[in-house]
Amino acid sequence: MSLRLADGLAGALPGSRLITDPDVLAGVGRDQAQWAPAGVALAALRARSGEEVSRAVAACAELGIPVVPRGAGTGLSGGANAVDGCLVLDLSKMDSIVEIDVENMLAVVQPGVVNNALKAAVAEHGLWYPPDPASAPWSTIGGNVSTNAGGLCCLKYGVTRDYVLGLEAVVGGPGGAYGTRLRLGRRTTKGVAGYDLTGLFVGSEGTLGVITEVTLRLRPARPEAPRTVVGAFGGLAGAGxxxxxxxxxxxxxxALELLDRVCLEAVEDWRHLGIGASAEAMLLASVDTPGAAGDEEAEAVRAVFLRSGADWAELSGDPVEAEALFEARRLAYPALERLGPVITEDLCVPRSEVPEMLARIEEIGRRHGVRIATIAHAGDGNLHPLLLVPPGDDTARTAAEAAFEDLLTAAIGLRGTVTGEHGVGLLKRRGMQRELPLGVRAMQRAVKQALDPLDLFNPGKVTGDDPGL
Amino acid sequence: MSLRLADGLAGALPGSRLITDPDVLAGVGRDQAQWAPAGVALAALRARSGEEVSRAVAACAELGIPVVPRGAGTGLSGGANAVDGCLVLDLSKMDSIVEIDVENMLAVVQPGVVNNALKAAVAEHGLWYPPDPASAPWSTIGGNVSTNAGGLCCLKYGVTRDYVLGLEAVVGGPGGAYGTRLRLGRRTTKGVAGYDLTGLFVGSEGTLGVITEVTLRLRPARPEAPRTVVGAFGGLAGAGxxxxxxxxxxxxxxALELLDRVCLEAVEDWRHLGIGASAEAMLLASVDTPGAAGDEEAEAVRAVFLRSGADWAELSGDPVEAEALFEARRLAYPALERLGPVITEDLCVPRSEVPEMLARIEEIGRRHGVRIATIAHAGDGNLHPLLLVPPGDDTARTAAEAAFEDLLTAAIGLRGTVTGEHGVGLLKRRGMQRELPLGVRAMQRAVKQALDPLDLFNPGKVTGDDPGL
Incomplete structure (x- = not known):
């Protein structure tokens, strides 16, 4: 059956090269959420154009083959994981920057453009694209948009959603026959002509259609390098x-980032950046207000660090030193991954609850006997406790799974959310079901059904598999 | 028939005082869009609580009575205008500030809170709610959210949508029986647990449900008064x-505001602010970057004004003078209204097209023999040409209607939108139909049908009356 379907798909897409090699399919059939299940794809296609995406979606609709879009596969919730019998639509080769409109401070890009590549390209024109997930060297704009990726500088500059003015997407259902390419949103800074479908697509994890082009708002380049304030704390409580x-x-x-001792040691052991891994917790603040006001602001941040119990706190204007510190932050996740399977939480709580949430993370780790490393976009209240499991230790894994659930419960109890920036995908579905009332989940499902009546686009993700619905 | 319905409604809402006096109904049955049609409401209710809204919506669903929510009625597109036989649900008395959470920089408010009242209340805690439509002294947060209101400072600080974290709304359909109160969104700074239904409600003009509470993000108070740069130009071209x-x-x-000579004269004639009404166009810029960097920025703005052909350009740090200038900007609309019926455009074009759009406004006014006054959030590319019609002059009105359509066509031709911040309501429906492809309008309609299957909430607005669907 599936062979016949694959032949049918190949026949319907004469100019496209379908990938059916099982090893390659397994590789493109999952993202970096190590514990999320992944199905077996029927085939994969590395699309080269919106036109090719359109034809592929039309053929899949005709043949009843689910479509799972993916970018670089750096996701941490399983949102890009294959479902059985699907076509994986890999958009990473659609990596052209279509336009940089300097006068209007915007860029039009294909979904496969890597975040840092866009940053570099617009910097040549004195412009800046702020969203900076830690995956920025590898992750794509399409993936960033689909998960509404955050990052380090959202505290001051917002998340991906704040930069998406418009989209081109391949849709189906009310928008036209499956495979129809439609332009949502606008090129202007403001606009309220109808419902905000662009905003609805941002963070929808490929479940409403396939994004084939993105129009992004840019900012003027930062006038100068930010100052960095580092604080070392004897415990998480003080940092909180x-x-x-x-x-x-x-x-x-x-930016206001937190790393705990486990993270600091893992990075130092791996890369020897000389960041001094002896503190129980480190806070890194970045202050980019220009001129003397910025100096005052940085000094005020340092004073707060000391007042809250930092063992020491230093202010640095040296961009090399600052870059090393933030590099340590970005490397924390891969450094920990080297030690064994990692399961990543993405809790977000009101900022005033950060001390309490940090205390509960410690308590939950102790109670379940699970080693937890915590990195956090602390200023946003967005915490990433990383549960570390020795490879092959099933007991430890079971304990970690229990701790994972307790962490979600704790965040919800503090009026937080189970996912601040990674998305629901597969891993956070149960948590979302606990967080959101049934009526809200039913509204989400109704929107999905209205815009994708065939349930063709990334089925089972986000609102999928909800026993209450 | 309608009497029986009104009795039925009164019977279903024993604790509520229904308004049925025709004069009062006529007053609450329209907003400030002078040329938009308004139907005759069956009744109106000044709701006092979310609970009362819930009961009213349930009763209306039972009896088949459309629900038209309204705030202060300052809208400029007819979005709050009654439809025949509806219940006007006036939310202006639900004006409590429920909570100001200083630690987390957020506020929870009922929809009837007036924008400036919120600003004043949070200012006492050293906080700031930036969105500042010119209607801020009168318009409500509920109305601001429902239209995604912009204002003067969106250039740097964004629009209402950027400040809405969560909502409570009375919904129907998939969310539960009509009358169900649901909480959408969150209290955290970030969150991606499912589709962004909060964002979908923002700007939906009451067509998806009735907003009964809003959770708003706040900012720290500005550290100091902004500097103001004024430039006087001999023509619109130079200002553009x-x-x-x-x-x-x-x-x-x-902020970067433009007023043309007609506006300046109308304000001066009315209020004698001494702003000097002799220029053909005036630009007002507000610079709030702190310290010396702000001084440099203001000086750079002044230099650009002069380089672009300003007759003169002055920098002022005097808050009284600055307030007088921005007061003139806010008074432009009421000052022009004194002269006769005004029809308000709300075009938004890419900023680089502002000079061209200004030229086309002049040309269209000349061609149709229509007097046009232009105020603009120029930095956003958001222009408000105001078409002035002598009272009772039908020929002039016909000419103005033709000019109105030509202005929309011109904005769409420059890759702009027909509404930057006022909303579609009734007046911009035709324009939106010309701006957006049929597929996008069909997707909007599908979302509306999915979330409001009875078409109970503000029927006919936004996606209503679309001959293509």
Missing amino acids: RAVAELTSCGLVPA | RAVAELTSCGLVPA
């Missing part, structure tokens, strides 16, 4: 207090 | 060039 205190003082650094 | 030039220099003032 500093985060809450900064917010209540009205201090909004461009 | 200055706007485009500022953007391409990467200068982003907090």
Whole structure:
């Protein structure tokens, strides 16, 4: 049956090269969510154009083959994982920057453009694309848009959603026959002509259609290198207090990151950046307000660190040193992955609850005997406790799974959310079901059914598999 | 028939006082879009609580009575206008500020809270709610959210949508029986648990449900009063060039407003603010970057004004003077309304097209013999040409209607939109139908049908009355 379907698909797409090699399919059939299940794809296609995506979607609709779009596969929730018998639509080769409109500070890009590649290209024109997930060297704009990726500088500059003005997407259902290419949104800075379908597609994880082009708002380049403030704390509690205190003082650094001792040691062991891994917790703040006001702001941040119990706190204007510190932050996840399977949480709580959430993370780790490393976009209240499991240890894995659920419950109890920026995918579906009332999930499902009546686009993700519906 | 319905409604809402006086109904049955049609409401209800809204919506669903929500009625597109036989649900008395959470920089408010009242309340805690439509002294947060209102400072600080974290809404359909109160969104700064239904409700003009509470993100108070730069130009072309030039220099003032001579004279004749009404066009920029960097930025703005052909350009740090200038901007619309019926455009074009759009406005006014006054959030490319018609002059009105359509066509031709911040309502429906492809309109309609299967909420607005669907 599936061979016949694959032949049918190949026949319907004469100019396209379908991948059917099982090893390759297994590789493109999952993202980096190590514990999320992945199905077996029927085939994969590395699309080269919106036109090719359109033909592939039309053929899949005709043949009843689900479509699972993917970018670089750096996702952490299983959102890009294959479902059985699907076509994996790999968009990473659609990596052209179509236009950089300097006068209007916007860029039009294909979905496969890598985040850092876009940053570099617009920087040549004195412009800046702020969203900076830690995966920025590898992850694609299409994936960033589909998960509404956050990053380090969202505290001051917002998330991906704040930069998406418009999209081209291949849709089906009310928008036209499956395979129809439609332009949503606009090129203007403002616009309210009808419902915000662009915003609805951002973060929808490929479940409403396939994004084939993105129009992004840009900012002027930062006038100067940011100042960095580092604080070393003897415990997570003090670092948590500093985060809450900064917010209540009205201090909004461009970034405010937290790394605990496990993270610091893992990075230091791997890369020897000389960041000093002896603190129990480190806070990194980046202040980019220009001129003397920025100096004052950085000094105020340092004072809050000290007042909240930092063992030491230093201010650095040296871009090399600052880059090493933030590099350590970006490397924390891969450094920990080297030690064994990692399961990543993506909790977000009100900022005032950061100290309490950090305490509960420690308590839950202790109670389940699970080693937890925590990195956090602390200023956003967005915490990534990383559960570390020795390879092949099933007991440890079971304990980690129990801890995972308790962490979700704790975040919901503090009026937080189970996913701040990674998306629901497969891993956070149960958590989302606990977080959101049934009526809200039913509204989400109704939107999905209205816009994708065949359930062709990335079925089972986000609103899928909800026993309440 | 309608009497029986009104009795039925009164019977179903024993604790509520229904308004049925025809004069009062006529008053609450329309907003400030002078040329938009308005139907005759069956009754109106000044709701006092979410619970009362819930009961009213349930009763209306039972009896088949459309629900038209309204705030202060300052809308400019007819979005709050009654449809025949509806219940007007006036939310202006639900005006409590439920919570100001200083630690997390957010506020929870009922929909009837007036924008400026919220600003004043949070200012006491050293916080700031930036969105500032010119109607801020009167318009409500519920109305601001429902139209995704913009304002003067969106250039740097974004629109209403950027500040809405969550909502409580009374919905029907998949969310539960009509009258169900649901909480959408979150209290955290970030969150991607499912589709962005909050964002979908923002700007939906009451067509998806009735908003009964809003959770808003706040910012720290501005550290100091902004500097103001005023430039007087001998023609609109030079002012337009200055706007485009500022953007391409990467200068982003907090506000960049344009007033033409007709506006300046109307304000001066009415209020005698002494702003000097002799220029053909005036640009007002507000620069709030702190410290010396802000001084440099203001000076750079002044230099661009002069380079683009300003007759003169002055920098002022005097808050009283600055307030008078921006007061003139806010008074432009009521000042022009004093002269006779005004029809308001709300075009938004890419900023580089502002000079061309200004030229076309002049040309269209000349060609149709229509007097057009233009105020603009120029930095956003958001232009409000106001078509002035002598009272009772039907020929002039016909000419103005033709000019209105030509202006929409011109904006669409420059890759702009027919509404930047006022909403579609009734007045911009035809324009939206010309701007958006049929498939996109069909997707919007599908979303509306999925979330409001009875078409109970504000029927006919936004996606209503589309001959293509």
